[in-house]
Amino acid sequence: MTTRLDGRSRTAALQELRAAEPLDVLVIGGGVTGAGTALDAATRGLRTGIIEMQDWASGTSSRSSKLVHGGLRYLYNLDFALVAEALRERGLLLETIAPHLVKAQPFLWPLKTPVIERSYSAVGVGLYDTLSILTNQGVTVPVQKHYSKTDALRVFPDIKDDQIVGAIGFFDARVDDARLVIDLVRTAAHHGALAASRVQATGMIKDSDGRVIGVDAVDLESGEALRIPARRVINATGVWTEDSEAMSDVPQTLKVLASKGIHLIFDRSRINGSTGLFLRTEKSVLFIIPWQRYWIIGTTDTPWAQERLHPVPTSEDIDYVLEHANAVLDSDLTRDDIIGTYAGLRPLLQPVDHERSSTKVSREHTVAELAPGLVAIAGGKLTTYRKMAQDVVDFALGEEEAERLPSVTDKTPLLGAIDLTSVTRRMPHLSRPFGWSAGRQEHLLDRYGDEVVELIELIKEDPSLARPLRSAPAYLGAEVVFAVTHEGALHLEDILTHRVRLDYETPDRGVGALPEIAGLVAPRLGWDADRVAAEIANYTASAQATLAAQRTTDDADAARVRENAPDLVPLAVPE
Structure with a gap:
């Protein structure tokens, strides 16, 4: 039985959200962190609501590099625990949570010096593989492979001859980021969460003791004002964290800066290669990532001080990515080759007072109590959204209640993954009446998983x-x-x-x-x-x-x- 998010379900959710009985948890923010938090709370049996002022995944979570990765570069900062945590989450997504949306992706790391660079890179990638095997208690993606220059150019002929002396092959994973968020929200709704997009929180409701007991909001579709009672409010609004925090009228606890990252899209035929590329730049890394029909190349990392709804690439951003890609590729990419662009804002966490006992800080994300009844989570990355959600719900519940109602999202598949193996095996038979090619079947399974059956029901109608x-x-x-x-x-x-x-x-x-x-x-x-x-x-x-x-x-x-x-x-x- 599928779960529908449509106009009727939204109307029903709004009616329930404004009911006299308070929610156990209200989540503000419909990106990957908020959606994951709603699913975590709902699967613990908590009466849960989630609101988003725009569309689901409308911000950072639909404008990422579309990678699920452990953060190979963090190993060179000796952040072993951080990488191990992300690799465990990568394994869960690949094997249990969303195998229809998250796929193992091979990468080449081109080497420019024959001995020293290969040695330290091999150690780094080897440790990366080892941490993955240990944290997942087995192999979830293939381990590293070493290539000579000749073999590497067979795999990726478009690498410039003078930019490579050999390569190391390793695996991470790619993800359809927006679809991951939408499936998280729908799965949360499947487990009882009340979900409504285009609903904006405008203020916090407090009792006489100053405890937050809900939010004032407005349904942007109708203009109707809402009062949503809740025992706990969780703020998961990313680059909007400070705005949401200001509504609580308490001293600032979290500061989040916006950093812009852009990506360029090229037709798959424009670059001759059969794997992704991992390239180190003077500032960070550049990924060249293959998808079915196109390549994604990015990203940048520059401060963004403008309005946050619609970040856009500039001519300078585009030139930067083209310059760095063309430094390695023989493809000679030009602006005329670009078929699309997008820009997103990464929330960079700057704790104001992380010594307070009501704040939990990790290397990548922070959970803080802004006021009694109001908790915020900020920072982090797409790969570790599930662990972030677990942390913030644990924190909001308190140690005793969290122990009584532990998180179960590490073994909860999203809609689309529940019966994936069976539907994948049946797909040639299911698609036969429509004459869908193998490529079309793969496209549909990678987007909808076992819910391709629901798609076929629409077609029957x-x-x-x-x-x-x-x-x-x-x-x-x-x-x-x-x-x-x-x-x-x-x-x-x-x-x-x-x-x-x-x-x-x-x-x-x-x-x-x-x-x-x-x-x-x-x-x-x-x-x-x-x-x-x-x-x-x-x-x-x-x-x-x-x-x-x-x-x-x-x-x-x-x-x-x-x-x-x-x-x-x-x-x-x-x-």
Whole structure:
């Protein structure tokens, strides 16, 4: 039995959220940390709610490098415990939690010196493999392999001859980040959580003793004010942490800086290679990551001081990534080769008072009590979202209650993974009536896992949904419809940016597909012609503004250009 996130489930959730009986836990923030926290709380048997002021995964969690990794570079800082924790989480995602979304990904680490670099790199990668085997009690991805220059160039012919003397092959994993978040939210709902996107917290409700007992909020879709009672509120808002913290009217405990990272997308045929590349730069690392139809190259790491809703790449950002990629690749990539871009903001944690007894600080994330009844979590990375969620729920519950209701998310598969092996084996038979190729079958299994059966049920109701989109043949009509019937999409931008992700897979950011996609979802969302026109106009304006911003040279100008396209559903002004 599937769990649907749609208009009706949202309405029902809002009714329950405002009920007199307080929630055990209310989570603010619908990125990977908030979604993971809602799932952790719900699977402990706690009455749980989660709200997000935009669409699910609308911020950092849909704009990552799309990697699940242990952090190989941290080993050179001797952060063994941090790497071991991340490698354990990688193993859980690969084998138990989300094997349909998380896939083992081979990488080459090109070497430029024959002895010294190979020696210390081999030790580092060997330790990486050893920590993975120990923490997962077995092999979850293949161990390192050494390549001569000739063998490495067979694997990745586009590496420049003078940039390699050999290579080390190792494995991490890649993930569809936005789909991971959406599946987390849906799985939390499957376990009883009340989930509502486009709901913005505007203030904290306190009792006479100053304890937080809920939040004031507004349903941005209707403009209706809400009061949501809760025994515990967990703030998981990433780069918005300080804003959420300010609503509690207490001295600042956490400071979170925004750092921008951008990625460029290229057609898969443009680079001749069969694995990913791990490249060290003067500032950090650069990943060149293969997907079914394209390559993702990134990232940057620069301070962002502009508005946080719509970070965008600048011309300078694009030049930086092209320069570093072309320093190693023979492909001679140009701006004309770029089919898409995206930018995200990484929350960099700066604890203000981490000596307080009400604060728990780790190398990567911090959990803090901002006020009685209000806990925040900040920092961390996508790979360790589950451990972060476990930590913050443990902290919110207190030691005794957490021991009585321990986390079970390390053995809880997400929707799509529950019956994955059986459905994968049956897929050739299931797809035979539709003539889907092996590539199409792989595409659907990697996105929906065992819920491809639900997709087929939609097609049985409307056989036309089995056809590829005319404007974007990589996707079926059923995938667009599934986005609104099961995955909580409320607007065209939700579909194109977080589900059928044409915003970075096509040079026009999906504008050409808008009429066809709107035609599929309008009847199911109850839109009339005026609403369709407004949705298309809004997305078109935002896409054009993003493309124009990429021609500017600095963040301030880029942000001004992007802001010329107003949001269809603007945020409320907090109290």
